[in-house]
Structures are given as structure tokens and as C-alpha cells.
Amino acid sequence: MSQAKSGDTVKVHYRGTLEDGTVFDSSEGRDPLEFDIGSGQLIPGFEAAVDGMAAGETSSISISSTEAYGPHREEMVMEVPRTQLPAEMEPKIGMQLQAGQGDEQFVVTITEVQEETVTLDANHPLAGKDLNFEITLVEIVA
Numbered sequence: 001m002s003q004a005k006s007g008d009t010v011k012v013h014y015r016g017t018l019e020d021g022t023v024f025d026s027s028e029g030r031d032p033l034e035f036d037i038g039s040g041q042l043i044p045g046f047e048a049a050v051d052g053m054a055a056g057e058t059s060s061i062s063i064s065s066t067e068a069y070g071p072h073r074e075e076m077v078m079e080v081p082r083t084q085l086p087a088e089m090e091p092k093i094g095m096q097l098q099a100g101q102g103d104e105q106f107v108v109t110i111t112e113v114q115e116e117t118v119t120l121d122a123n124h125p126l127a128g129k130d131l132n133f134e135i136t137l138v139e140i141v142a
Contacts, residue, residue, distance in 0.1 A: 001054045002140060006038035009141040010050060017132045024126065032138045043068045046133060053137040063131045072128030077111070077121045091118050 004010050011032035016025040027033050035041045037051050045063030053059060065071060085091060095110045099120070112119035 004037055004050055004053050004137060004140050009036050011138040013136045013138055015134045019130055049135055055137055055140055058136040060134050065128050065130055068131045069124040069127045072123050076123045079117045079119050082118055
């Protein structure tokens with residue numbers, strides 16, 4: 001039976017959980033995720049886990065934050081005056097906004113709302129978290 005290797009296009013079903021068991025993403029009820037191993041489309045630890053698997057095989061892995069979305073960096077958290085937000089917006093914790101200048105656009109998450117200020121976090125929501133995945137290799141396409 002052939003095994004998936006770098007350069008192969010594969011289809012996988014997966015379930016991602018945090019250390020406390022919370023599911024943060026899953027392909028359940030959707031088409032399998034298709035990607036090219038070694039292309040950098042996914043976090044390095046996920047791609048590495050699929051490399052060497054055979055079709056029909058299921059693997060459970062843990063990926064450290066360094067092999068996932070990196071550490072949570074405090075320099076990417078900023079407090080801004082509420083006046084910098086659109087006047088009609090009622091900011092709420094967890095709300096995501098587009099920020100940046102020109103072609104440099106990125107997503108920030110509101111983490112704190114005060115009377116005069118709002119705290120924005122530009123880290124990926126999973127930064128600093130170790131991730132667990134159950135991955136089933138459905139098919140090696142090419």
C-alpha cells in the first residue's frame with residue numbers, strides 16, 4: 001500500500017481539539033480537506049503528520065504551539081481609542097475586525113472593551129496553544 005509523501009496531493013478528514021478537549025475545527029459534515037504535502041498550505045506539524053500515512057489510516061497527533069501558530073506575542077496586542085472604530089460599531093469581546101494600511105491587511109480580535117479604549121489582538125486565535133488532531137487519510141490523489 002502506498003504512503004503519502006512530500007509533493008503528493010491528499011484528502012484528509014480531521015478533528016482538531018485543544019488541550020481541554022474543546023473542538024476548534026473539524027471536517028465533519030464537509031468534503032475532505034485537500035492539500036499538497038510540503039507546500040506550506042497548512043501548519044507544519046499537520047503536514048508532517050500526514051507524510052508517511054497510507055489511505056484509510058487514522059493518526060492522533062499533538063502539535064506544539066511552535067509547530068502550529070507560534071507563541072502568543074504580547075507586542076501584537078494593542079490598546080486603541082474607541083474613536084478609531086467606526087462610530088456605528090458597538091465593540092464586543094471576540095469580535096473580529098480587518099485592520100491595516102493599504103495592501104497590509106490583517107484580522108484583529110477584540111479582547112477587552114473599556115469606556116474609552118478597546119484592546120485588539122493581532123495574534124492568530126490559536127497562537128500559543130498546543131493542538132491535538134485526529135487525522136484520517138482518505139485518499140492520495142496524485
